[in-house]
Amino acid sequence: MKQIIINLVSNAxxxxxxxxxxxxxxxxxxxxxxxxxxxxxxxxPAKEIERVFERFYRVDKARSRHSGGTGLGLSIVKHLTEQLGGRIEVASVEGEGTTFSIHLPKTK
Structure with missing residues (x-):
């Protein structure tokens, strides 16, 4: 869980x-x-949303050079979330911001 939060906050x-x-x-x-x-x-961008969880995928190469990412962070987040039995959703408007939501089942 720690890695999921670290990756999402780092991206944000x-x-x-x-x-x-x-x-x-x-x-x-x-x-x-x-x-x-x-x-x-x-x-x-709306046309990129579906691909953000692909390994090594980076939305815009120029933006990616600026941020220094590898394109693995969101792929790792999705994998870890699914390993915990959960799911991840993303909502974004270009120029306004992004929200990532992690839904995890409660365990006893």
Whole structure:
């Protein structure tokens, strides 16, 4: 779980301008725990959303050079989330920001 949060927060910080906002939230329901990481950064183009969890995929090569990523972080997040029996969702508007939501089942 620690690696999931570190990767999502690192991405949010990398793609949010100085003085921007990164928000981490946790909600609990009877059957699941929901973790969200939201930012008001550069966002992800709609045509790229489906591919952000692919290994080595980087949305924009110029942006990626600036942030220094390898294109593995979100792939790792998805894999770890699924290993925990959960799922990940992403909502983004280019120029407005991105929200990643991790849904994990509660365990006894």
């Amino acid at each position: 910080v990398a793609y949010t301008p100085e003085n921007g906002t990164v928000k981490v939230d946790v909600e609990e329901s009877p059957h699941e725990v929901l973790f969200t990481v939201a930012d008001n950064g550069i966002g992800i």
